[in-house]
Amino acid sequence: xxxxxxxxxxxxxxxxxxxxxxxxxxxxxxxxxxxxxxxxxxxxxxxxxxxxxxxxxxxxxxxxxxxxxxxxxxxxxxxxxxxxxxxxxxxxxxxxxxxxxxxxxxxxxxxxxxxxxxxxxxxxxxxxxxxxxxxxxxxxxxxxxx
Amino acid sequence: xxxxxxxxxxxxxxxxxxxxxxxxxxxxxxxxxxxxxxxxxxxxxxxxxxxxxxxxxxxxxxxxxxxxxxxxxxxxxxxxxxxxxxxxxxxxxxxxxxxxxxxxxxxxxxxxxxxxxxxxxxxxx
Numbered sequence: 001x002x003x004x005x006x007x008x009x010x011x012x013x014x015x016x017x018x019x020x021x022x023x024x025x026x027x028x029x030x031x032x033x034x035x036x037x038x039x040x041x042x043x044x045x046x047x048x049x050x051x052x053x054x055x056x057x058x059x060x061x062x063x064x065x066x067x068x069x070x071x072x073x074x075x076x077x078x079x080x081x082x083x084x085x086x087x088x089x090x091x092x093x094x095x096x097x098x099x100x101x102x103x104x105x106x107x108x109x110x111x112x113x114x115x116x117x118x119x120x121x122x123x124x125x126x127x128x129x130x131x132x133x134x135x136x137x138x139x140x141x142x143x144x145x146x
Numbered sequence: 147x148x149x150x151x152x153x154x155x156x157x158x159x160x161x162x163x164x165x166x167x168x169x170x171x172x173x174x175x176x177x178x179x180x181x182x183x184x185x186x187x188x189x190x191x192x193x194x195x196x197x198x199x200x201x202x203x204x205x206x207x208x209x210x211x212x213x214x215x216x217x218x219x220x221x222x223x224x225x226x227x228x229x230x231x232x233x234x235x236x237x238x239x240x241x242x243x244x245x246x247x248x249x250x251x252x253x254x255x256x257x258x259x260x261x262x263x264x265x266x267x268x269x270x271x
Contacts, residue, residue: 023169030169031200032156037213056207056216057200060170085195089220095213138220 003111003118003146007075011107017062021098024052027061044097051098059090059135063124066104067139070122076108078120079143086119086142093133101129109138118146151237151249154205158193158229166197193227195261198253202264205235206249210268217246221264231255237266245270 021041028038036043037053044052054061071078096102103126110121124137163177172194175182183191199221207213227233237251247268253261 027169030162030165031197031204033204035207035212053213055200055203056213056219057196057203060172060196064171085223087220087222088196088199089218091218092216 003113004075004077005111007073007077007108008111009108010070010073010075011105012066012069012073014103014105015066016101016103017065019054019062019096019098019100019102021052023061024054024058024098027058028055031055031057049095049097054096054098056090056092058096059092059126059137062096062102063104063106063126063135063137066106066126067122067124067137070106070108071120071141076111076120078118078141079146082144082146083120083141084144085140087138087140089138091136093135094128096128096134102126102134113146116145118143151205151209151239151251153237154201154208154235155232156201157232158197158227160229162197162229163191163193166194170194170196172196188226189228191229193229193260195221195223195227198223198227198233198261199264201233202235202237202251202253202261202266205237205251206266206268209237210247210270215268215270217267217269219264219266221261223260224262225258225260227253227255227260233260240265242270 106124109123112119120141122139126135128134167173235253237249240248249266251264252259
């Protein structure tokens with residue numbers, strides 16, 4: 001059965017995420033960051049930031065809530081039980097700092113089929129409270145046995 | 147500027163997947179439920195691919211001098227990572243052009259690649 005490609009271009013509602021100091025610390029500690037910019041407010045301020053700085057991969061925290069609905073959208077038609085995360089790309093803009101807000105909009109970038117597998121590619125675009133693009137994510141999910 | 151990205155070695159402890167699930171918001175049971183993971187044919191709870199990607203990212207930011215130096219990172223996930231086994235991130239510089247350094251990286255566990263074809267762009271200042 002060929003994969004449905006009608007959902008290519010579909011855009012999902014934006015999600016706004018309030019970036020908190022303790023959430024940045026929790027994430028930084030979980031992934032083993034030791035840079036005081038992520039953990040110590042005084043060190044972050046001494047380096048010219050308003051508050052602690054999010055590690056680049058914190059993009060997962062603020063952008064995933066916008067991508068999630070697409071994975072379960074019947075128009076997209078992913079068989080979640082057979083899905084694996086095949087690949088991920090992030091391109092970063094200015095640093096995200098505690099106290100800011102990030103608004104992410106996700107869309108279906110591509111759906112294709114190869115060797116009996118479906119490739120579902122989502123794009124997330126995240127803007128900070130000043131409208132600066134802080135991250136663009138490309139999320140590739142592979143569904144076996146389509 | 148010339149940059150050399152040292153090997154990063156890290157051994158996620160037994161409870162890492164729970165902490166990363168809480169920190170990231172990804173509570174897929176394959177990462178936090180031993181029994182569920184085995185039922186779906188996995189050897190046990192597996193690491194979040196995005197946790198391993200964060201180790202590849204950390205290798206770059208630590209070498210390049212801070213979080214603002216990592217401009218982009220793209221990875222392919224392969225196989226599965228497991229808690230309590232050492233992850234080794236190896237990075238090689240592919241080219242330097244303008245103010246940017248392009249590197250290639252892999253993450254391995256037990257000699258098997260769990261992230262392959264990773265590529266990152268670092269800014270040199």
